Amino acid sequence: MSTETFFLIFIGFSIFLAVFVNYIRFKVTTRLNKLFLIMSFSLLIVLQEYFFEVTSILTIISLIIISTFSFQIYVGLIISGVVAIYLALFTTKFNLFLLFTFIVLSIGTRFFTIFINKRKNEQELYKKLLVKNSKELNVYREVSIMMQRTYELERILKIIVTSVTAGHGLGFNRAMILLVINDGTRVQGKLGVGPMTADEGFVAWELITKNRYRLIDLIEMQDEDDQIDPQLNKLIKELDIKLEKGNFLFNALENEMPYIMNEIDKSDEIQSLFARLFNMEEFAVFPLITQGVKVGVLIIDNPVNKKPITSEAIDSVIPMANQAAIAIQQSHLYKQVENMAWKDGLTGLLNQRAFQTISEKYIATARKEALSLIMLDIDYFKNFNDTNGHLQGNQALIQVAQIIEKSVRKDDYAFRFGGEEFVILLPKTNEPEATAIAERIRVNIQEEKFQGGDKQPFGMLTVSLGVASTANLKTVTTNKLIETADQVLYEAKVFGRNNVKSYTELI
Amino acid sequence: MNELIMAFVLCIFVLTILMTSRYFYLLDIKLQARKIMKRLDINIAELNYSFEQISYFYTLPSNITALKSARKENILIEYDYDSILFQQLKGIKIYVEQQDKHDLLLAYLTINDFRLPSLDVLMEEEKIDENSYLKISIYKLIHPVTIKQIKDEVYKQILIGRYDVMDDAMNEKIV
CATH class of the missing domain: 3.30.70.270 (Reverse transcriptase/Diguanylate cyclase domain)
Structure with missing residues (x-):
């Protein structure tokens, strides 16, 4: 066999080796994947030496770069040492300068990898933020358009709770609204959306994806069907809570800030009530306040996917809560004006x-x-x-x-x-x-x-x-x-x- | 001379690694996802998903010429990978092709947001782990039917946006 033919066979083998390594390395864990890649380069070096008696420094450099890139600097240094020993034992190419070069190469690759990873992580973060902010912006815009189309309180409330819970919306599993009544001394349950149990939530989620419902479709559906989440709404409508110092609803409205209840505080009777009625383990409460007027509270939780409620999630709900407060207050004012225009001032009958x-x-x-x-x-x-x-x-x-x-x-x-x-x-x-x-x-x-x-x-x-x-x-x-x-x-x-x-x- | 040839061999080796890694990554995803689905008796066509997780970077319908005049053929989907060497699909980028300009990045769908309710239930029941979930959801996402449906959906968004109801004529245009 001529040398040229042998080279061609070796090139063919290299291609086969690369394909084979790629075929198997994705079937194993990430760590093994990296190890297989290093091993394939090592095999290439050994075969080059064995068949052609050539110690390819370029292949060795590639091996060190891949090792340091895949793992930490220690692996790169170990590989450099192993290669140096290999060169000393089996070849005549070893010298201290080469070892020094390998070490510098390994350190250099490590710094380069850190730099690349930093840039990559930054880009990932920007992309994540872009996607998150674009999504939130779309939700706010969509909700704002829908809210502008109505003065009906019931519809506004449906828009709020649906937007907070829908997949396209902010993605919480459940939301409920309680409105302030009696000159701010009590709150009364008005409306909620979401399941009572995780199983109920999965069924609803499957239905939504199967029918490809959009946010607007979900709101329209709720307009048609008064019996949406009947069990939840029955419990919510029975809620009539006095706003007393110490309870979480009072605190949220009084301090004008949202609270995350990571654990149920059993000393707060109202928290215990919510936990008992709605099987809540963790939830967040948002005050709905506009121009100093306390209009209600929005409560959210994740009983289905049990996703922890983070400060980031809270930040994404706040603009929606503010918008909701304005819409609810406007609806109240519209109702008052309508009453004044349509109702007899003395008897309260229509005029x-x-x-x-x-x-x-x-x-x-x-x-x-x-x-x-x-x-x-x-x-x-x-x-x-x-x-x-x-x-x-x-x-x-x-x-x-x-x-x-x-x-x-x-x-x-x-x-x-x-x-x-x-x-x-x-x-x-x-x-x-x-x-x-x-x-x-x-x-x-x-x-x-x-x-x-x-x-x-x-x-x-x-x-x-x-x-x-x-x-x-x-x-x-x-x-x-x-x-x-x-x-x-x-x-x-x-x-x-x-x-x-x-x-x-x-x- | 031999050193030069070995450098050539190395180049061929590295290029083959780089050029075939995505293919073998996706092949492995397909094979493993099929295996898991067979075990769990799941049909890929029956896995429902939502378009609602696609994040749009432009208000639709838009007045931007490229978007206004876009046809369905102008919508391009590009897989977004984490690393060139150790492939991991992160999501899909949805572009609108522009004449004489860079393609316009219209939307993005992250694989983590591409949730499938049936798999959520299986994971809740501990029949699959997060890794299996990821493999099946990637398989579903890159499936030609899903890609076509996503293109149809994006085109619909370009034409009518999210808020308006689509009439029959518009529906025909999209289909």
Whole structure:
């Protein structure tokens, strides 16, 4: 065999050795992986010496570099020593200068590796921070857009808890919100998202990934389904906690800072309560405060993956909590303004403006589903005012409003129409049903004790009621319905007051 | 002369090591993941995952020309490895190809964030360890079907962003 052919075979063998080493080294542990690589270089040196009687210094240098790069400097130095002994025993190439060169090479490689690793770690850190911050920024932006689309408190709360828990969001397993009530003396449970047990969490997680739900889909889903995490929400809604000095909710709101409860402090009754109710082992609480107004608290924990809650995680929730506090407070203010615009200041019932909007909504479908209206007027109310004074008159109006509210059904609407006149709008109700409800109101008012009522002509405060329904009208408009009910009410007055008349009776 | 040839042999050896290491790393991941999945009776197609863990570095839909005019073919996926010698997949980089410019890094998905619920359950039940989890999740991530789905998802994000509902025409365009 010629030398050229032998060289070619050796090159082929080197390629085979490299492929073989790569094939096996990923099957073993990282340490063995590195060891195999060093061994393959060593084998190459030995084979070069054995077959060609060539001591390749370049291959030896590569071996020392790989050894120091793979392991610590000590391994590089040991390898340098072993190579030096090998050269001394089996070759004629050994000299002290070469040994010195190997040692310097090993030290140099080590410093270079440290430098490279430092740069690499820095780059990894930058990448990690970029990914984390981009993700958080996307979540805040997404949540902010969704919050801007609504003033409804319930929806805002859903957005907050879903964003904190969704995979794309901040990734906590469970979140719940309690809102401050009674001028800041108590907090009441409002809403939560998350499992009660780890198994429940895995099922939900599988469902979310299977259906590829986005954050917005999860929020929309919650809008459709009021029964999301029913067991958790049942427990949360039962929570009504007094804010007392010493309990963690009070501390978070008073000190305006979040707390991580790594362990349950059994001396804090409220912490023990949460641990017991929700199987909590570790959790964090965030105060929801905006412009000095304490609106509530957000509580998060990880009952599924048991991931520890870190200070870093806390930092990522704080902007969300601040945004949530603003949104909740804005929703409260919007509700107040809406109440002022839609509600009668004295009785708290809906006012005429509200009647216009609500009645228009139902009159549109009144041909398909009967819409009834009761008009109520307090009998001899001028006499009541003249006898008992206007303050007592106002009190009577409030009492009448309360009785009306108690006497009507959940889907009915009660309005104060002006003075002592009230209107009740009854969707999907025919005239006989409406008449029965009117009679119930009349009886309840008759049986109520009003201060100064005994000075009325009947010896008590009474009302007259007129009932009309779109089912009996040729022209179905709001004005026609009111006009008809008003005519019927007039007949009730003429008939002797303290009675209910319907349009059917009139015709 | 012989010293020169040995240097040549060394170069061939080192180059072969470097050039085949990624292939053998991924081959090993595939073989080991398949072995573990066979033992646990798991089908790769049935492993669900979420796109929600992809971190986007640009607001989508964007006004940047490269993103605005991007087609699905312009979306490139590059595996991100830890080391050239001791390979370890860290995640995938998602680029948008630009004419006459560097490709634009649009998003990144780290392997640690690529969680698979079925594996989470198995790990909770101590049927697999973190290492096996990693191997299967890498196998799932580099699977051609997953890569195609990720490209489709990224293209969808480029077209409509995260917030809007997609109509049928848009859906057809993406598919």
